[in-house]
Amino acid sequence: MKKLNNKVKRKLRNRKKLKNINTNRYRVSVSKSLNNLFAQIIDDKKKKTLVSASSIEKEIRLKKIKKMEKSSLIGEILAKRAKEKNISEVYFDRGQNKYHGRVKKFAEILRKNGLKF
Numbered sequence: 001m002k003k004l005n006n007k008v009k010r011k012l013r014n015r016k017k018l019k020n021i022n023t024n025r026y027r028v029s030v031s032k033s034l035n036n037l038f039a040q041i042i043d044d045k046k047k048k049t050l051v052s053a054s055s056i057e058k059e060i061r062l063k064k065i066k067k068m069e070k071s072s073l074i075g076e077i078l079a080k081r082a083k084e085k086n087i088s089e090v091y092f093d094r095g096q097n098k099y100h101g102r103v104k105k106f107a108e109i110l111r112k113n114g115l116k117f
Helices: 002-021 065-084 103-111
Strands: 028-030 035-041 049-056 090-093
Touching: 002 090, 028 103, 035 065, 035 103, 049 065, 065 103
Parallel strands: 028 090
Antiparallel strands: 028 035, 035 049
16 A cells, blocks of 8 residues: 555656646656556647557567567657657656666657657
């Protein structure tokens, strides 16, 4: 129970800081489960998801690769889809996750492929 409360607190604390800073950019929201990683670019003003990518998509699911490699592959796919929609500046919302491991790898790949945050 305590671990869940800490995750919820961390999520709310991060969102509060991000909302105060970023007003004219889209949000890259990341969530992860034990085996999968989900990411989407959200327009908070219109409350719409513009672009999304996840490890349960058919092309990624069929490949037998490790979780760290999946996160980098999802980063490349999301960055490519964002470029197609002319999205270049975003802010990174890691939610309740700590910035290390798969989440950190995902963020680095996004930066490497042209998204600025």
